[in-house]
Amino acid sequence: MPVFFARRHKNATARRSNDYKKYVTMAMTWNRNALLTTLLLWVLLLVQSTPTSNHGGRKLFGLRKRRERRKREAAAYIKLRQAGISEVGHTKEAKALRDYKLRKKKRKGLGVLRKGDKSLAASLFPGVTPEAYQPGEKVYMITELIQSKKTHVPFQFYDLPGCGEPSFLKTFERQAKRHQRKNLGARLQGMGLNPAPFEMRVLENKGCTALCEVNLPARPIKWLRKLINQQYRIHLSFDQLPVLMRSSKMNYAVRGYPIGFKAPPSYTGRSQDEFFLYNHLKFMIHYQKDAQSGGVFITGFDVYPVSYKHDTDGATCPGSGSSRFRRRLDEGDEDDDFEDENEEVVIEDDDQDAEESTEEYTEEDGIAEIVNDPETYLQLRVGAEGEALRVVYSYEIHWEESDLSWADRWDVYLIGSADDDIHFFAIINSLMIVLFLTGAIATIMIRTLKKDISAYNDVLLLEDGSEETGWKLIHGDVFRPPSTSPLALSVLVGTGSQIGMAFFITLMAACLRLVNPIKKGQFLTAILIVYVLCGSISGYVSARIYKFCDGKNWKMNTMLTAGALPGSLFGIFTVLNMLLGLRGASTAVSFLTLLGIFALWVCVSSPLVFVGSFFGYRADRVEIPSKVNQIARVIPDSPWYSTPPLSYFLGGILPFGSVCIELFFIMSALWLHQIYYVMGFLLTVLIVLAATCAEVTIVMTYLQLCAEDHRWWWKSFANCASAGVYLFGYSFWFLWTRLELEGFLPRLVYISYMGMISLCFGICCGSLGFLCAFYFNKTIYGALKFD
Numbered sequence: 152m153p154v155f156f157a158r159r160h161k162n163a164t165a166r167r168s169n170d171y172k173k174y175v176t177m178a179m180t181w182n183r184n185a186l187l188t189t190l191l192l193w194v195l196l197l198v199q200s201t202p203t204s205n206h207g208g209r210k211l212f213g214l215r216k217r218r219e220r221r222k223r224e225a226a227a228y229i230k231l232r233q234a235g236i237s238e239v240g241h242t243k244e245a246k247a248l249r250d251y252k253l254r255k256k257k258r259k260g261l262g263v264l265r266k267g268d269k270s271l272a273a274s275l276f277p278g279v280t281p282e283a284y285q286p287g288e289k290v291y292m293i294t295e296l297i298q299s300k301k302t303h304v305p306f307q308f309y310d311l312p313g314c315g316e317p318s319f320l321k322t323f324e325r326q327a328k329r330h331q332r333k334n335l336g337a338r339l340q341g342m343g344l345n346p347a348p349f350e351m352r353v354l355e356n357k358g359c360t361a362l363c364e365v366n367l368p369a370r371p372i373k374w375l376r377k378l379i380n381q382q383y384r385i386h387l388s389f390d391q392l393p394v395l396m397r398s399s400k401m402n403y404a405v406r407g408y409p410i411g412f413k414a415p416p417s418y419t420g421r422s423q424d425e426f427f428l429y430n431h432l433k434f435m436i437h438y439q440k441d442a443q444s445g446g447v448f449i450t451g452f453d454v455y456p457v458s459y460k461h462d463t464d465g466a467t468c469p470g471s472g473s474s475r476f477r478r479r480l481d482e483g484d485e486d487d488d489f490e491d492e493n494e495e496v497v498i499e500d501d502d503q504d505a506e507e508s509t510e511e512y513t514e515e516d517g518i519a520e521i522v523n524d525p526e527t528y529l530q531l532r533v534g535a536e537g538e539a540l541r542v543v544y545s546y547e548i549h550w551e552e553s554d555l556s557w558a559d560r561w562d563v564y565l566i567g568s569a570d571d572d573i574h575f576f577a578i579i580n581s582l583m584i585v586l587f588l589t590g591a592i593a594t595i596m597i598r599t600l601k602k603d604i605s606a607y608n609d610v611l612l613l614e615d616g617s618e619e620t621g622w623k624l625i626h627g628d629v630f631r632p633p634s635t636s637p638l639a640l641s642v643l644v645g646t647g648s649q650i651g652m653a654f655f656i657t658l659m660a661a662c663l664r665l666v667n668p669i670k671k672g673q674f675l676t677a678i679l680i681v682y683v684l685c686g687s688i689s690g691y692v693s694a695r696i697y698k699f700c701d702g703k704n705w706k707m708n709t710m711l712t713a714g715a716l717p718g719s720l721f722g723i724f725t726v727l728n729m730l731l732g733l734r735g736a737s738t739a740v741s742f743l744t745l746l747g748i749f750a751l752w753v754c755v756s757s758p759l760v761f762v763g764s765f766f767g768y769r770a771d772r773v774e775i776p777s778k779v780n781q782i783a784r785v786i787p788d789s790p791w792y793s794t795p796p797l798s799y800f801l802g803g804i805l806p807f808g809s810v811c812i813e814l815f816f817i818m819s820a821l822w823l824h825q826i827y828y829v830m831g832f833l834l835t836v837l838i839v840l841a842a843t844c845a846e847v848t849i850v851m852t853y854l855q856l857c858a859e860d861h862r863w864w865w866k867s868f869a870n871c872a873s874a875g876v877y878l879f880g881y882s883f884w885f886l887w888t889r890l891e892l893e894g895f896l897p898r899l900v901y902i903s904y905m906g907m908i909s910l911c912f913g914i915c916c917g918s919l920g921f922l923c924a925f926y927f928n929k930t931i932y933g934a935l936k937f938d
Contacts, residue, residue: 283446295386336672429456577812588846637700645693647918686759694767802870871920875913
């Protein structure tokens with residue numbers, strides 16, 4: 152592949168790395184308490200560095216030793232890089248470079264969450280042991296999705312106009328599917344479990360082997376050109392390792408390989424852009440020998456795509472002219488599944504990777520020398536008279552022993568990703584918000600409330616103290632049920648409780664290694680199952696609140712709690728699924744999968760909601776410390792900061808600000824296909840978010856009660872629920888600055904899914920805010936003595 156594409160990719164990788172630092176710097180500057188952060192860290196540094204005793208002197212000596220070791224490691228890294236050693240190779244020197252780059256990921260992080268991990272493989276795949284393959288054993292590659300960062304409409308491998316499903320498919324289903332099965336999350340994400348059509352055996356090199364011959368008419372060619380222009384990449388895996396395109400010369404590695412590449416006129420010397428197809432694949436499988444079993448461990452899985460126009464007589468691939476070929480499309484055939492769209496081609500290529508490193512693997516051990524050469528590129532264009540394009544798909548496999556151990560084989564996949572320090576910065580940013588709110592609440596609870604309660608109980612109020620102690624004047628109205636739709640409020644609070652509890656339990660399971668977020672669909676499956684099983688929580692909470700509000704229509708309350716949010720999300724998902732199905736996307740799930748989701752909702756979640764509601768209505772009514780007056784108190788004019796919608800705007804800033812930095816990495820994993828595995832950090836951010844919502848609602852509710860406004864029910868919910876509006880607005884910023892989506896359907900899918908996520912996030916935060924405000928009111932009014 153052309154070298155200039157690799158340079159563009161290398162520059163793009165550097166830009167992405169700089170974007171992480173730029174984003175964190177911007178978010179930390181946005182935080183109002185950055186000065187407090189600096190002062191706190193400075194004080195901690197002074198305390199740690201001051202040798203007040205012999206123990207302090209030993210700590211200072213250890214700190215100096217660590218600094219000296221870091222300097223030596225940095226000097227060794229610079230020396231190896233200056234010597235031309237690549238970070239993505241399989242040598243011991245390359246491993247040393249990766250160890251230095253990933254040193255912050257490999258250290259003991261977050262206490263017990265990664266205390267026993269000795270490698271990134273143990274952190275990514277806890278409890279997984281290496282599988283030893285015996286020489287000559289028949290093994291299979293697995294096809295993944297064909298994805299693009301420009302359009303989130305993936306396709307399956309066999310959707311491409313190429314070779315069909317292999318003849319050994321039934322054998323694979325009998326052998327492999329006994330060990331690997333698709334879960335619900337994998338089905339919803341469109342991930343299949345199908346073998347690639349490449350036959351291979353362990354430690355047996357295979358030279359250029361013709362796979363099939365295909366005659367492509369005009370419409371499939373137009374579709375392939377469109378896919379290449381949108382930078383679609385083909386993903387395969389072997390022994391759970393995603394296939395990599397790596398270049399030691401350019402020092403980069405990227406998952407998957409492109410369908411082809413687009414060359415500008417400055418490169419081809421022609422008047423317009425030309426598209427070329429990768430039809431020959433060079434697989435490089437690296438292994439480490441196992442002395443005990445006599446087998447091998449897989450430590451690397453690489454591919455080097457080549458665009459090569461095979462001779463018509465098949466001289467470049469043995470057997471290409473024999474009956475081993477399978478023809479799928481004859482000349483002149485039409486396939487209506489391909490879109491016919493004449494669009495203008497634009498040069499934008501970060502992922503059209505160069506493949507000059509194929510020259511490293513020339514004719515050796517029977518491998519034919521097929522390299523990228525402009526003279527032999529396979530151009531995607533029909534003939535002069537409209538005849539179909541003849542394409543020969545071929546491949547070759549080479550096994551190579553590596554110095555890399557099995558435990559370190561995942562290191563190269565995390566090169567260039569954000570360090571754990573950035574996640575620490577996100578947590579520190581969130582903690583500063585919590586500390587700020589904690590100080591405000593401490594002022595309210597210790598100085599103001601304690602003084603007011605003591606003075607009120609001792610009947611020592613001054614005549615001019617009514618304005619300062621106005622919250623006590625509304626004790627007969629503060630627990631008056633809301634006049635505006637108590638049914639909707641109880642349903643929303645119950646649903647938010649279910650969402651929050653499901654997410655918390657799932658994250659705890661991930662931190663305890665019960666759920667592996669790296670495995671296909673496992674985390675999504677866990678969230679769905681736990682959410683369904685938490686249906687009794689939503690029913691119970693909703694019933695208790697609705698009963699406190701003297702609601703009578705308990706059947707409607709229970710049915711809305713069981714079906715309002717799940718039904719809405721299921722309806723939106725069904726419409727999107729129909730649109731994706733019409734487009735032919737792999738994420739369009741089957742009718743049986745939709746039926747299974749519907750059965751989980753109707754047969755499991757809804758009955759649990761009814762069970763929770765039954766116990767909630769049977770429980771005693773929540774006791775309150777003061778009686779409710781028969782006539783509601785007149786509400787005076789509220790100050791500007793407690794008047795909607797400004798109070799909603801102010802209330803949602805801090806909950807969203809506590810998660811905004813970590814949210815950037817989560818959305819990058821969702822929409823940019825990056826690896827996210829730091830569940831401990833995510834759990835910490837979730838706890839900080841809960842603390843922030845609780846403290847925000849306490850402060851806002853207190854200010855509202857001081858203004859003698861007893862209508863806190865909906866306001867306490869909306870003050871924190873407005874964080875979901877911020878999240879939805881943030882998703883638009885992410886769309887315009889980080890994503891390069893093309894077409895109406897990809898944007899519709901993105902906005903729809905982010906809308907559903909923002910809705911759930913807002914309901915969860917609002918539910919937590921309401922419950923904390925209710926508890927706060929019970930506490931402060933319970934400390935008063937009433938006549």
